[in-house]
Amino acid sequence: MENGSSLVRLASCAVLLIATGSAAAQTAAPPWKPDRNVEIVIPGGVGGGQDRTARIMQKIMQAGLVPTSVTVINRPGGGGNIAYTYLNQFIGDAHYLATATATLLTNNILGVSPLNYTHFTPVSVLYGEYIGFATKADGPFKTGKDLIARMKSAPDSVSFAFGTSRGNANHIGIALAMKAAGIDPARIKVVIYKASIEATSALMGGHVDVVATPMSTYLPVLETGKIRIVAIAAPKRVSGKFADVPTWKEQGYDAVMPSYRMFIAARGLDARQLRYWDGVFAKLAKSEAWRKELAANEWQGSYMNSAESLKYLEARYAEYRKILMELKLAK
Numbered sequence: 001m002e003n004g005s006s007l008v009r010l011a012s013c014a015v016l017l018i019a020t021g022s023a024a025a026q027t028a029a030p031p032w033k034p035d036r037n038v039e040i041v042i043p044g045g046v047g048g049g050q051d052r053t054a055r056i057m058q059k060i061m062q063a064g065l066v067p068t069s070v071t072v073i074n075r076p077g078g079g080g081n082i083a084y085t086y087l088n089q090f091i092g093d094a095h096y097l098a099t100a101t102a103t104l105l106t107n108n109i110l111g112v113s114p115l116n117y118t119h120f121t122p123v124s125v126l127y128g129e130y131i132g133f134a135t136k137a138d139g140p141f142k143t144g145k146d147l148i149a150r151m152k153s154a155p156d157s158v159s160f161a162f163g164t165s166r167g168n169a170n171h172i173g174i175a176l177a178m179k180a181a182g183i184d185p186a187r188i189k190v191v192i193y194k195a196s197i198e199a200t201s202a203l204m205g206g207h208v209d210v211v212a213t214p215m216s217t218y219l220p221v222l223e224t225g226k227i228r229i230v231a232i233a234a235p236k237r238v239s240g241k242f243a244d245v246p247t248w249k250e251q252g253y254d255a256v257m258p259s260y261r262m263f264i265a266a267r268g269l270d271a272r273q274l275r276y277w278d279g280v281f282a283k284l285a286k287s288e289a290w291r292k293e294l295a296a297n298e299w300q301g302s303y304m305n306s307a308e309s310l311k312y313l314e315a316r317y318a319e320y321r322k323i324l325m326e327l328k329l330a331k
Contacts, residue, residue, distance in 0.1 A: 032272035034068045034095055040263075041098040043083035044164055045076045048195030049217045050099040052297075053126075053261050060289050065280050076194040079165030080104060081113050088119065092268035094277065097123060100264050102169040105317050109330050110167040117317065120264040121274070122309040124281040127299040128260040130234035131173035132215040132245065134227045136203055144231035144251045147210065148181045155183065161191040161199035161208035167329050170196065170212045172320070173233045173257035175327045180253035185327045203227060214259045215242055216297040233257040240298045260302065262309060278305045 038061070040054045051074060058070045075083040080103050090096045104120075107113035135141040141150070150158055162170035175185035193199040196213035197220070203211045204226040211227075215238065221227060222241065229245045232238065233255050237247060248255040263281070265273075284290050285303035294301050304312055324330035 029272065032094065032270075032276050034066060034276075036095060037068055038066055038070045039096050040070065040072045041083050041087050041096065042072060042074045043076065043080035043098065043100070043103075044074065045195040045198060046074055047197045047220070048163060049197070049214055050101065050261065051195070052216070054099050056293050057263075057284070060284055060287060060293075061280070063289070065283060076164070079107050079112060079168075081107070081115065084113075084115050084120070087264070088115075088266050090266045092266070092270070094265055094269050094273035097263050097265050097277075100262050101259060102172075102316065102320065103165055104264075105313065105320055106167045106169070106172070106324065107165055109317070109321050109324055111330075112165065112167075117264070117310075117313040119267060121267055121269045121306070122313055123263045123265050123274075123277050123306050125260055125262040125302060125304040125309045125312050126281065126285065127294065128258050128302045129214045129216055129299055130232050130238065131170055131212050131257045131259055132218060132229050132233075132242070133174075133177070133231045134200065134203060134211045134213075134218060134229045135209065136206060137226050137228045139209070139228075141210070141230055142228070144177075144246065144248060144253070147230060148177075148183070148251075148253065151178060151181070151183050151187075155187040156189060158210060159189045159191050159208045160210045160212060161193060161202055162212045163193045163196040163199055166190065166192060167324060169257060169259045170214075171329070172323055172327070173255070173259075174212045175329065176257055176323075177231070177233065177248050177253055177255040179327065180248065180255045185329070200227065216299060219297060238298060240295070242298055261299075262313075274306045281305070 042051050042054050044050045054072045058072050061070045075086055083098055087096055087098045104117055108116035141147045160174050174188055178185050191208050196217045199211045200221055202208045231248045232245050234247050235256050
């Protein structure tokens with residue numbers, strides 16, 4: 001009789017577990033997806049590198065990857081702080097993304113911004129490229145060596161321009177090249193613009209002497225014949241339209257500085273929201289449309305999902321801090 005009671009109890013428990021599991025399955029939250037417009041925020045002006053990236057992404061996303069409209073909004077100024085302060089008004093809302101570069105990290109290291117990658121949700125590190133150095137085509141600098149020679153004889157006579165803030169990847173690239181040549185990075189005369197494309201326009205107008213920025217920034221103006229790219233901070237020559245540009249290493253100066261583009265969201269996104277964007281960016285990175293853009297813009301694909309991106313940024317933060325302290329740009 002006791003065995004019979006035990007069987008009844010076991011059967012009752014099994015029924016209860018099945019019922020509970022069924023109820024849980026019925027009430028489980030469905031996968032998240034956008035149900036209204038997705039906004040991509042740009043911490044720079046129209047035509048800059050981050051702006052161009054976002055507008056390419058917008059086009060690909062709206063071709064079937066995202067079920068809603070996607071808009072791009074430019075919020076330049078403050079070394080990116082204006083855009084990022086705006087983004088963090090939408091805590092936990094995955095309808096807002098922003099482009100970001102190493103500036104997000106370096107601004108925090110330099111103490112010019114309280115915001116860091118830890119104040120946001122890294123979504124994807126998407127691609128990388130190297131810092132290129134351009135001069136005016138009819139100017140006195142024909143090679144990187146010419147530029148170094150002038151810096152050694154009269155450093156105050158050379159102005160270096162870039163976007164979007166002091167101490168970012170562009171600035172580090174300049175400092176590393178000068179340090180490799182035995183020039184004190186503290187003697188560099190810098191002019192900062194809201195976007196590197198603005199700095200490039202200033203170069204063509206004769207207002208500055210050198211621009212340092214990721215190579216793809218030069219593509220819209222390359223065929224004007226008004227600029228000359230004299231060096232690239234890459235470990236070896238890149239291909240395509242910049243195949244003829246020598247590296248700093250080829251010219252005798254061991255200076256390598258990569259840049260990268262990433263996408264972030266406000267803090268507080270949940271696992272469902274991250275799974276959605278991981279899926280979108282993974283599909284985008286494999287798409288034929290994106291591969292064509294990588295080739296056309298001389299970008300190097302380096303897709304990372306949200307978890308990989310977080311680990312990558314942790315490593316870059318430590319690396320940049322060490323470099324900026326060695327260059328005496330940070331304490």
